[in-house]
Amino acid sequence: MAILKVIEVLANSSESWEDATQKAVTQASKSVKNIRSVYVNEQSATVKDGKVDDFRVNVKITFEVK
Structure with missing residues (x-):
């Protein structure tokens, strides 16, 4: 059985x-x-000025704890 952990990360582009x-x-x-x-x-x-200026995401990243 694997132990998984989830973190929340905010990023933009x-x-x-x-x-x-x-x-x-x-x-x-x-x-x-x-x-x-x-x-x-x-x-x-x-x-900004009628155009998308910045894309933002709120993601959940799952990783295995060993």
């Missing part, structure tokens, strides 16, 4: 929600090992 998600995983993997999955809990964006 000027490119896309997918890029923001990747940035969250990349940053988390610097201190957390054995990441198993990422769940996008919430997406939002800011708007």
Whole structure:
């Protein structure tokens, strides 16, 4: 039986929600090992001059505790 832990991470990107998600995983993997999955809990964006300026995600990252 594996022991799994979930952390919540906020990230942003000027490119896309997918890029923001990747940035969250990349940053988390610097201190957390054995990441198993990422769940996008919430997406939002800011708007500037009628265009999307910043994509934001709230993700839950699941990893195995050894």
